[in-house]
Amino acid sequence: LKEKHKILHRLLQNSTS
Amino acid sequence: DSQLAPGVSMGELDRIAQNIIKSHLETCQYTAEELQQLAWQTHSYEEVKMYQSKSREVLWQQCAIQITHAIQYVVEFAKRITGFMELCQNDQILLLKSGCLEVVLVRMCRAFNPLNNTVLFEGKYGGMQMFKALGCDDLVSAVFDFAKSLCSLQLTEEEIALFSAAVLISTDRPWLMEPRKVQKLQEKIYFALQHIMQKNHMDEDALAKLIGRIPTLAALCTLHTEELQAFQQLHPETVNVLFPPLYKELFN
Numbered sequence: 475l476k477e478k479h480k481i482l483h484r485l486l487q488n489s490t491s
Numbered sequence: 492d493s494q495l496a497p498g499v500s501m502g503e504l505d506r507i508a509q510n511i512i513k514s515h516l517e518t519c520q521y522t523a524e525e526l527q528q529l530a531w532q533t534h535s536y537e538e539v540k541m542y543q544s545k546s547r548e549v550l551w552q553q554c555a556i557q558i559t560h561a562i563q564y565v566v567e568f569a570k571r572i573t574g575f576m577e578l579c580q581n582d583q584i585l586l587l588k589s590g591c592l593e594v595v596l597v598r599m600c601r602a603f604n605p606l607n608n609t610v611l612f613e614g615k616y617g618g619m620q621m622f623k624a625l626g627c628d629d630l631v632s633a634v635f636d637f638a639k640s641l642c643s644l645q646l647t648e649e650e651i652a653l654f655s656a657a658v659l660i661s662t663d664r665p666w667l668m669e670p671r672k673v674q675k676l677q678e679k680i681y682f683a684l685q686h687i688m689q690k691n692h693m694d695e696d697a698l699a700k701l702i703g704r705i706p707t708l709a710a711l712c713t714l715h716t717e718e719l720q721a722f723q724q725l726h727p728e729t730v731n732v733l734f735p736p737l738y739k740e741l742f743n
Contacts (some may be wrong), residue, residue, distance in 0.1 A: 475666075479584050481737045485566050486583055 499679060507574065507676075508653060508683040514571035515652030519598065520564045523648060526602055526611070533609060534617040542621045548729040550624040551722055557612065559735040561595045565659075568594070572656060574676040581668045588741055590659040592715065593708045596637060597655050600646070603638035610638065627718040630711070637707055644701060647691055653684040654701060658708065716742060 476483045516522075521529075534542070542550065569575045569587055576583070602611035609616035622631045646654065657680045662673050681698075688698045719742055723730045730739065 475581050475584050479588060479740055481740050482566070482584055482587060483580070485563070485737075486570065486580070486587075 499682065504679055504683045504686065507679050508649070508687070510571075510573050511656045511680065511683075512649050512652045514568050515655060516648065517571060518564050518568040519601070519648075520561060521602060521611070523601070529611060529614075529616070530604065532615045533607075534612075534615045534621060538615070539617060539621050542617070543623050545624050547624055547626050547722075548726050548733075550622070551726075552729060552733050553613070554622070554625065555734045555738045558592070558595065559738045561598070562591045562737065562741070565591045565594045565598070565655075568655065569659060572660075574679075575656075575660060578672060578676075579668055582673060585664055585666060586659055586661065586673070589664045590661060591741065592712050593658050594655045596634065596708055596711060597641065597651065597658055599634070600638050600641040601648075601651065603635075603642055605639050605642040608635060608639060610635070626722075630714045630718050633707075633711055633714065637704070637711060640707075641704060644697060645692075646701070647687075649687055650684065650691065650701075653680055653687065656680050657684060658705065663709075719743075 545553075566587060569583070575586070578586070599610065603609070604616055607616075607618070609618050612621065619628075619631050619635050625631065657677055660673055660677045660680060662670055662677060667673055685698050688701075689695075691697075694700070719730075723743075730743070
């Protein structure tokens with residue numbers, strides 16, 4: 475799931491914007 | 492801190508509710524005050540004509556950009572919900588992938604004026620006719636109908652916050668790795684929502700009516716996917732090259 479949703483995964487990992 | 496059910500106290504429900512409401516207020520894209528100020532700023536006749544004269548590809552792209560922008564705020568909403576971030580990564584991705592558009596549609600009712608059936612789009616309010624060039628009148632009118640029906644329930648910001656969270660943190664999504672964990676959190680959110688709605692609404696069935704809208708939300712998202720697939724068949728290069736990458740990742 476992470477492989478197919480790299481952008482979403484990255485948004486979840488990034489510190490709060 | 493009295494017990495409402497095994498393992499659930501009033502204090503805990505209140506903490507969960509306050510966390511979700513705070514997250515919503517911080518990530519709702521437009522504050523209630525901003526929406527109030529914009530309330531009667533409508534797109535002019537010339538501006539509507541301008542939207543109607545756009546090509547199908549251009550308007551689809553513009554809408555995809557606006558939807559993606561709104562989704563980014565929903566992702567941030569989720570990230571600030573303590574219980575959501577305690578779920579495993581797989582389930583976080585799954586819930587957001589399947590629920591983010593539903594949450595955008597719920598949030599949309601804040602930016603919808605039921606008195607003249609207009610929605611805030613690119614800075615001003617406009618009616619359904621603004622979206623004619625998309626070539627999916629059924630979807631657009633269904634979205635407007637949904638927004639109007641949600642507005643008729645006259646939800647407070649707190650209720651919108653909790654309902655958005657309940658829609659997102661849903662056990663109805665297939666392939667959850669920890670469905671029991673999601674269920675426990677969702678139940679607490681609904682308990683909190685019920686408590687708030689009982690205080691705010693004369694109608695005892697207000698929460699049931701709200702829950703009754705959920706199938707429509709799911710149907711709207713399915714219709715959106717279908718329309719996107721049909722559009723992509725005709726204009727694959729527009730989607731591949733010009734649509735936001737996050738939109739493609741979620742809906743392609």
